[in-house]
Amino acid sequence: MSVSPGSERLAEQYEAFSAESAAESPHYSALATAIAGDREVLGFLADLPEGKRHPTLFLAALRFLGGVPADGVEVHERVTSDADRLRDTVLSRATQTNEPARCTGLLPALAEIDGPLARVEVGASAGLCLYPDRYSYEYDGHPVGPAGRLWLRCTTNGPVPVPATPPEVVARIGLDLDPLDVTDPDDLDWLRALVWPGPVEAERLQRLDAAAAIVAQEPPTLLAGDLLDRLDDALALVPSGATPVVLHTAVLPYLDDDRRAAFVDRVRALPVRWVAQEGAGIVPGTGQSYPGGWGPYFVLSLDGRPLAHTAPHGGRVDWLS
C-alpha cells in the first residue's frame, strides 16, 4: 500500500513531536513514534482539516474519550473502532492548555505596575492565569501571598523583584476564541486531558484542580472571540481608577505573522500596560539568545521590554540584568 504525501508529512510531524516530547512525556513520545508508523491512523489524521492534526490535540482527544492509550496498538484500535467520536472531539476542541503556575513568572512583572490592576488576558482559556493574587507562592522557599490550597513553587536567578505581597487585582477580564468554563465538568475534563502523562503530570493535575476550585468561587468575565476583534470590548469593561494590563502567555504562536504583528502594533498604541510571556522572539525585541541552556523557555516582557526568562510551565524565573 502506498503512503500519500499528506501522511508522509504527518509521519514526519509525529516523529518530530516524539523527539521534542521525550523528556516531558516519554509515553507520548512513544505513542507519537507508533502513530508515525501506522498508516491507518495517519490516514485518519490526514482526513482532518489542516489545523486539527497536531499531536497535542489528537492525544488529548484520545485521553479525553478513553484515557491515555497504553500503546500504539490501543491507539490503532481506538481510531478504527471509535473514529466518529474522536473526529468530533478533535473538531470541536482546541489546544487550550491552561497552566496556573505561569503566574510565578507574571507576578514580578505585575508587581512593577502601579495598581489596582484590571487584568485583561487575551487567549485566557479558562482564565486560571487571571488569579495571580489568589494563589500561594514560594520563591526560593520564601512564602508570598495568602496561604491557600494552591502553592506555586519557584526558583529564581538574578535580582527578581519578588513582591512581598501580590498586587491588588480589581477586575479579571479574559478573552478567548473559545473560553472554557471550569464549572462545566466537560470543560474541566478537557483541561485535564491536555496535561501530558509523565514525571510532572500528577503535580500539574493537582495544580489545575486547585486553581479551578479557586476560580469557580469567583468566576472571571470571559468574552468569546478573536483577540484583535474583541480587545476593545474587553477594555471597555475596565473599571475607572484601575490600571488596565493587557496580558498574554503562550498565545501569540497561534496567530499568523500578520495578525501577530497587527496585535503587537495595536497594544503598543493603547494607553495600557502590557505583560507578555511568550516564546523567545515572539514579541519583537525579545529574541536574544540565552546562555543558560536549560531547554525551552519563555521571555517575560513588560511594555515590550524583556525582563526575564521563565520556564514555560512556571517554576523558574531568571531575571535579565
Ligand SMILES: C[S@@+](CC[C@H](N)C(=O)[O-])C[C@H]1O[C@@H](n2cnc3c(N)ncnc32)[C@H](O)[C@@H]1O
Ligand atoms: C496554550 S493556551 C494558553 C492559555 C493561557 N494563556 C495559559 O497560559 O495558561 C492558548 C489559548 O489562546 C487561545 N487563542 C488562540 N488564538 C486566539 C485568538 N486569535 N484570539 C483569542 N484567543 C486565541 C486558545 O483558544 C487557547 O485558549
